[in-house]
Amino acid sequence: MTELLQQVLDGLSTGLVYGMLALALSVIFQGTGMLNFSQGEMATLSAYVTLVLTQAGVGFWVALPLTVALSAGGGALIERVLVRRLEGAGELSLLTLSVALLLGLNALMSIIWTTDPRTFPSPFGKGLIEFAGLHMTVQQAGSLITLLAVMAATALLFNRTSVGLRLRAVAQNPASATLLGQHQGLWLMVGWAVAAAVGAFAAVVAAPVLTLSPGMMAFPLLLALAAGTLGGLSSRVGAVVGGVLIGIADNLASRYVPGLGRDLAIVAPFALTALVVMLRPAGLFGKTRTVRV
Amino acid sequence: MNTHLRRAVPIGWAAALVIGVVVPFVVSDYDLLDLTRMLAVAMAVAGLNLLLGHSGQISVGHGALFGLGGYAAIILVATYGWPWWSAVPVGGAVCLALGLLLGVLGLTMGGANLGLLTIAVAAIFPLLLIRLKPITGGTFGIFMAHSPIEPPAWSGLTEPQFGFLVCLAALALTLLVLRNLVTGRLGRAFAAVRTSTLLAAANGVNVNRTKLMAFAVSAAVAGTGGAFYALVAAIAVPDSYLVPFSITLLAASVVGGSRTWAGSLVGAAIVIYLPKLAENIVGAESAGNWSQLVYACGLVLTLIVAPSGLIGDLSRLAHRATGPQRGRTSSARIPCGPGQRGSPQQADVRPHVGPDREDTHGALQK
Amino acid sequence: MSTGLLETRRLVARYGSVEVLHGIDLSISPGEIVVLLGPNGAGKTTLLRAISRVVATRGAITLAGVSIGGWSGARTARAGIGHVPEGRGTFPDLTVEENLRLGGLARPKGRRSTTREDLAQVYATFPVLADMRRRAAGLLSGGQQQMLAIGRALMARPQLLLIDEPSLGLAPMVTQQLFEVLAGIRGEWSTSLLLAEQNARLSLRIADRAVVLAGGRVTAAGPTADFRDGDVIRRAYLGEAAGDPVEDEK
Numbered sequence: 001m002t003e004l005l006q007q008v009l010d011g012l013s014t015g016l017v018y019g020m021l022a023l024a025l026s027v028i029f030q031g032t033g034m035l036n037f038s039q040g041e042m043a044t045l046s047a048y049v050t051l052v053l054t055q056a057g058v059g060f061w062v063a064l065p066l067t068v069a070l071s072a073g074g075g076a077l078i079e080r081v082l083v084r085r086l087e088g089a090g091e092l093s094l095l096t097l098s099v100a101l102l103l104g105l106n107a108l109m110s111i112i113w114t115t116d117p118r119t120f121p122s123p124f125g126k127g128l129i130e131f132a133g134l135h136m137t138v139q140q141a142g143s144l145i146t147l148l149a150v151m152a153a154t155a156l157l158f159n160r161t162s163v164g165l166r167l168r169a170v171a172q173n174p175a176s177a178t179l180l181g182q183h184q185g186l187w188l189m190v191g192w193a194v195a196a197a198v199g200a201f202a203a204v205v206a207a208p209v210l211t212l213s214p215g216m217m218a219f220p221l222l223l224a225l226a227a228g229t230l231g232g233l234s235s236r237v238g239a240v241v242g243g244v245l246i247g248i249a250d251n252l253a254s255r256y257v258p259g260l261g262r263d264l265a266i267v268a269p270f271a272l273t274a275l276v277v278m279l280r281p282a283g284l285f286g287k288t289r290t291v292r293v
Numbered sequence: 294m295n296t297h298l299r300r301a302v303p304i305g306w307a308a309a310l311v312i313g314v315v316v317p318f319v320v321s322d323y324d325l326l327d328l329t330r331m332l333a334v335a336m337a338v339a340g341l342n343l344l345l346g347h348s349g350q351i352s353v354g355h356g357a358l359f360g361l362g363g364y365a366a367i368i369l370v371a372t373y374g375w376p377w378w379s380a381v382p383v384g385g386a387v388c389l390a391l392g393l394l395l396g397v398l399g400l401t402m403g404g405a406n407l408g409l410l411t412i413a414v415a416a417i418f419p420l421l422l423i424r425l426k427p428i429t430g431g432t433f434g435i436f437m438a439h440s441p442i443e444p445p446a447w448s449g450l451t452e453p454q455f456g457f458l459v460c461l462a463a464l465a466l467t468l469l470v471l472r473n474l475v476t477g478r479l480g481r482a483f484a485a486v487r488t489s490t491l492l493a494a495a496n497g498v499n500v501n502r503t504k505l506m507a508f509a510v511s512a513a514v515a516g517t518g519g520a521f522y523a524l525v526a527a528i529a530v531p532d533s534y535l536v537p538f539s540i541t542l543l544a545a546s547v548v549g550g551s552r553t554w555a556g557s558l559v560g561a562a563i564v565i566y567l568p569k570l571a572e573n574i575v576g577a578e579s580a581g582n583w584s585q586l587v588y589a590c591g592l593v594l595t596l597i598v599a600p601s602g603l604i605g606d607l608s609r610l611a612h613r614a615t616g617p618q619r620g621r622t623s624s625a626r627i628p629c630g631p632g633q634r635g636s637p638q639q640a641d642v643r644p645h646v647g648p649d650r651e652d653t654h655g656a657l658q659k
Numbered sequence: 660m661s662t663g664l665l666e667t668r669r670l671v672a673r674y675g676s677v678e679v680l681h682g683i684d685l686s687i688s689p690g691e692i693v694v695l696l697g698p699n700g701a702g703k704t705t706l707l708r709a710i711s712r713v714v715a716t717r718g719a720i721t722l723a724g725v726s727i728g729g730w731s732g733a734r735t736a737r738a739g740i741g742h743v744p745e746g747r748g749t750f751p752d753l754t755v756e757e758n759l760r761l762g763g764l765a766r767p768k769g770r771r772s773t774t775r776e777d778l779a780q781v782y783a784t785f786p787v788l789a790d791m792r793r794r795a796a797g798l799l800s801g802g803q804q805q806m807l808a809i810g811r812a813l814m815a816r817p818q819l820l821l822i823d824e825p826s827l828g829l830a831p832m833v834t835q836q837l838f839e840v841l842a843g844i845r846g847e848w849s850t851s852l853l854l855a856e857q858n859a860r861l862s863l864r865i866a867d868r869a870v871v872l873a874g875g876r877v878t879a880a881g882p883t884a885d886f887r888d889g890d891v892i893r894r895a896y897l898g899e900a901a902g903d904p905v906e907d908e909k
Contacts, residue, residue: 037408095408099592100589101593102540103592108586229402266413270410273409
């Protein structure tokens with residue numbers, strides 16, 4: 001039993017990373033209708049920025065907010081310069097653009113930092129916490145708390161502030177928001193900035209465990225995509241819950257399903273997602289709307 | 294004037310075929326191998342064109358299908374001693390089956406989920422290859438001393454020459470079949486589905502069956518191309534079929550022009566020759582990265598500057614230059630009322646991107 | 660020289676290559692209620708959209724003497740033109756109060772401090788909204804949504820409120836009530852009203868002036884008293900009011 005709980009706990013802490021990325025995906029999907037395959041690469045770039053900053057002597061807790069700010073700026077820039085130009089070009093073009101960004105950012109990072117994995121210092125230090133037979137590394141606990149805090153902050157931003165209100169309004173009905181004096185373009189840009197910042201947290205927190213390389217977020221992104229689909233990308237809560245479920249499913253499958261093992265465990269979350277989506281096409285928390293003609 | 298151009302297209306293809314037949318006798322065997330690989334990749338890109346340009350679906354997993362076809366064929370030849378010409382169709386058939394399965398899954402899941410599903414396949418495929426070592430040879434893959442596509446003794450051809458001609462014939466046949474597919478009844482169904490699933494359904498087109506068919510055929514074509522690729526190169530390793538390769542194929546389709554068949558050749562040429570070019574400029578070590586970066590930039594530029602792809606937009610220019618006409622590429626663009634791209638009232642251009650659109654698909658499946 | 664709040668001169672609007680408005684002259688004074696009548700496809704919606712700058716136009720358009728021809732939709736909204744679009748355009752997943760607060764975000768800088776009072780005033784004008792303030796707007800009935808959309812636009816403290824087909828899809832009883840509220844709005848919120856409406860009978864009762872649009876041209880205009888006789892409207896609808904668009908003299 002303790003063993004099972006331990007697996008769930010481990011799954012939870014990786015699942016939050018997926019949930020965090022899925023949250024970023026969800027914010028962009030709701031705003032621009034784009035399934036952003038490059039979210040993982042964007043996040044990885046953020047982790048490299050943190051590494052560069054810390055290596056330049058900046059303390060981690062100073063480098064982190066700097067990174068987040070830079071990432072937000074980068075996200076806004078991508079929206080303004082690239083996504084905006086494909087406005088109205090359709091889902092397929094947007095998807096292709098995100099794939100291009102994935103390819104490009106990955107190549108860029110490989111050229112600058114090579115593909116060799118680098119150790120990324122844990123901001124929380126080493127050590128083990130034990131409680132009722134369960135154990136957790138300090139790094140795990142620290143990232144858990146950080147991610148929960150960021151998620152709470154994001155929830156507050158969206159649900160309690162006027163910025164969030166505008167973001168939600170523009171995402172839901174851009175034409176109507178314009179008539180209410182909201183600059184649609186501005187808020188789509190802000191949405192991208194928020195998503196990039198959220199993704200940056202995910203990468204920085206995950207990097208000490210995964211070791212930093214340009215492809216670090218490739219699998220987490222896939223799982224985040226599954227998480228978003230499972231929970232429903234039209235719901236931010238759904239994306240996060242989906243992430244946690246995926247993390248747990250992935251961990252349990254690698255431990256308990258014979259023959260899968262660590263490398264192929266990724267099949268399990270996808271099977272789970274496919275199953276759920278067949279029953280509920282919009283995902284667990286997503287809203288199903290009828291076709292409006 | 295336009296009829297001239299229309300007549301010029303088949304002439305162009307015939308000329309290309311003639312040149313193709315001459316090429317193996319003027320190009321060195323070493324260079325010929327690259328050209329042959331290009332032809333095989335062109336098949337995969339053409340398959341992707343059918344999907345992307347004609348049925349409006351996406352696949353980020355055609356690299357895996359390409360690999361699956363290749364592995365299936367080379368295993369049959371290397372391990373079980375089959376002749377190449379019976380192994381190639383099996384490669385295609387295996388991919389047809391997987392394509393049907395993925396298509397059904399994707400349609401049941403609905404909307405953008407096909408993208409997710411295919412990228413998952415692309416990611417899992419190399420892992421599976423490594424895992425199934427007894428069959429696939431694991432990380433080192435399967436290799437053969439030389440290509441099993443051997444010329445018959447009477448022909449007097451060298452092996453690369455014969456391989457090239459075989460692939461040329463296969464590609465020509467593939468393009469012919471695909472072309473007839475999209476100009477026929479099914480093509481109209483494709484066009485309807487691409488424009489609006491709702492419209493298509495209202496006009497009695499079986500949307501799901503049409504999409505499924507497109508996906509399956511596209512997968513089979515990619516698999517066949519992959520089979521040729523692996524057999525010509527006489528090697529199949531997991532590293533050739535990683536996610537970036539799948540994305541590269543997608544890029545090739547878009548950059549070449551996913552609604553033109555000539556575009557598939559251009560796209561494939563980029564896939565094969567760009568890394569070589571990069572290698573000459575920046576050296577072997579980072580050539581892959583640089584060419585990947587160039588792909589990405591090319592893809593973005595194409596999306597923004599030439600949405601119909603290199604060949605697509607070139608031929609549109611040609612059409613424009615040759616007088617008033619119904620451009621073959623531009624006829625596909627159906628104006629969607631007062632909210633077209635580029636019109637000034639952008640506030641209303643983008644009603645309900647996102648969730649709603651996804652649900653449009655979902656609701657149709659019910 | 661007119662002292663109108665809103666003036667348009669030879670306003671032309673087009674969607675792509677299709678010209679929908681062929682030179683509209685319109686003038687609305689402060690505190691005035693003007694009703695825009697006309698058959699489907701006459702260009703009523705386009706004219707409202709042109710005024711709120713979400714459709715590209717040629718010709719002159721001024722708000723309180725300032726040309727707004729080059730402005731964006733968002734800027735125009737902030738400058739004091741409220742627009743309740745056809746189909747209401749409420750945000751279904753936002754609560755009623757969030758919808759209203761969103762409206763309040765567009766108000767001119769000087770009026771931010773009175774947001775709370777205005778919210779109370781909206782609830783006073785539409786008591787039903789107060790009862791549902793925490794509910795998702797998507798769950799409201801058609802009539803309630805219309806009230807929400809109007810309340811939301813009022814929260815921006817507009818100088819001119821454009822309302823597109825408020826009676827569309829509403830039961831006659833509800834429409835009646837809605838028009839009673841509309842009649843009171845200009846006094847309570849000190850705004851002008853431009854109403855595009857199919858229901859000529861009800862709208863003529865509350866308006867000061869009527870403008871009839873047909874085929875993208877003004878075919879008749881004048882004080883509502885002139886239109887009480889149904890024939891005038893009928894002729895205007897059919898575009899029979901021959902010759903130049905009638906200039907309204909104030």
